[in-house]
Amino acid sequence: MRYLIVNEAGASIYSASNVGREEFPDFDATVRGTISIGRRLQDPLSELVKIDPQHLGVGMYQHDVTPRLLKESLDSVVESCVNFVGVDLNTASVSLLRYVSGLNQLIARRVVEWREQHGRFSSRTQLRDVPGIGDATFTQAAGFLKITDGDEPLDTTGIHPESYEVTRQLLKQLEVSDEILTATADQRSGLCQQIERLDRKAVAKELQVGLPTLSDILDALARPGRDPRTDLPKPVFRKGILKLEDLQPGMELTGTVLNVVDFGAFVDIGLKDSGLVHISQLANRFIRSPHEAVAVGDIVSVWVQSVDLERRRVSLTMLGAEACTG
Numbered sequence: 069m070r071y072l073i074v075n076e077a078g079a080s081i082y083s084a085s086n087v088g089r090e091e092f093p094d095f096d097a098t099v100r101g102t103i104s105i106g107r108r109l110q111d112p113l114s115e116l117v118k119i120d121p122q123h124l125g126v127g128m129y130q131h132d133v134t135p136r137l138l139k140e141s142l143d144s145v146v147e148s149c150v151n152f153v154g155v156d157l158n159t160a161s162v163s164l165l166r167y168v169s170g171l172n173q174l175i176a177r178r179v180v181e182w183r184e185q186h187g188r189f190s191s192r193t194q195l196r197d198v199p200g201i202g203d204a205t206f207t208q209a210a211g212f213l214k215i216t217d218g219d220e221p222l223d224t225t226g227i228h229p230e231s232y233e234v235t236r237q238l239l240k241q242l243e244v245s246d247e248i249l250t251a252t253a254d255q256r257s258g259l260c261q262q263i264e265r266l267d268r269k270a271v272a273k274e275l276q277v278g279l280p281t282l283s284d285i286l287d288a289l290a291r292p293g294r295d296p297r298t299d300l301p302k303p304v305f306r307k308g309i310l311k312l313e314d315l316q317p318g319m320e321l322t323g324t325v326l327n328v329v330d331f332g333a334f335v336d337i338g339l340k341d342s343g344l345v346h347i348s349q350l351a352n353r354f355i356r357s358p359h360e361a362v363a364v365g366d367i368v369s370v371w372v373q374s375v376d377l378e379r380r381r382v383s384l385t386m387l388g389a390e391a392c393t394g
Contacts, residue, residue, distance in 0.1 A: 170208025225288040343382035
């Protein structure tokens with residue numbers, strides 16, 4: 069899993085950008101920046117796609133990379149993330165829609181314009197009414213565009229419209245209707261138990277579909293509207309640590325690796341200032357590169373070695389409390 073790390077200036081960059089001015093033409097830059105920070109808390113992915121690559125803090129050698137190659141790499145990662153999570157067709161911005169498989173900046177804008185003129189999409193099939201969306205584009209994009217409270221219950225899932233007929237055959241075999249998709253988790257518990265007992269190979273053969281396709285359908289039926297990000301591990305920060313002055317040598321913390329450089333790794337420990345684990349403190353063995361021990365996004369246990377309040381620096385170790393200077 070790859071991660072995008074955006075520096076603190078991201079909100080101010082958005083507020084002065086064309087996207088920010090277009091979204092909130094009647095607000096000044098300060099208000100736009102505040103809104104952007106709030107929306108990052110609600111849905112980071114939807115907001116961070118609006119930040120240009122050159123404003124990402126992706127490492128000390130970022131400016132040695134060709135901007136074109138950096139943008140291509142970023143676009144590839146973002147497209148993968150957006151399609152992995154899925155997009156709400158009735159709320160997604162142009163900035164987010166353009167990363168959906170099969171769409172681009174122009175078609176994404178047309179989707180938003182259609183929504184503004186005609187109101188909410190009530191089904192995925194209405195995408196065909198948007199200028200520029202033909203059969204090929206619809207086939208590529210439909211499975212990643214979700215609709216809640218629409219005419220078609222299956223539109224809330226990641227099941228592609230091409231598999232709707234098979235899905236309904238499966239629901240009939242399980243003796244449930246598609247209304248189960250809007251039921252509560254407790255109401256779906258019986259369905260989940262049925263799914264666990266299924267002989268998937270036999271059912272796939274009977275329905276004449278591939279086993280991977282059937283597995284995707286069953287997973288979607290068990291958890292309709294699922295956001296895969298909820299399954300990712302979350303960093304656990306120590307309670308009571310609110311500022312640098314709260315840190316003491318020998319204190320154990322849990323943090324997330326933000327950046328890996330030649331001399332060590334920077335770790336987010338839940339404060340404004342991140343801590344540094346020097347390469348010599350990453351492992352109980354000789355390593356030539358910090359990348360041999362950690363990667364961006366890793367959740368690690370660290371111990372505070374020292375705190376320099378004047379320079380706002382925190383030295384950390386991953387070797388245990390005994391490695392702390394005290």
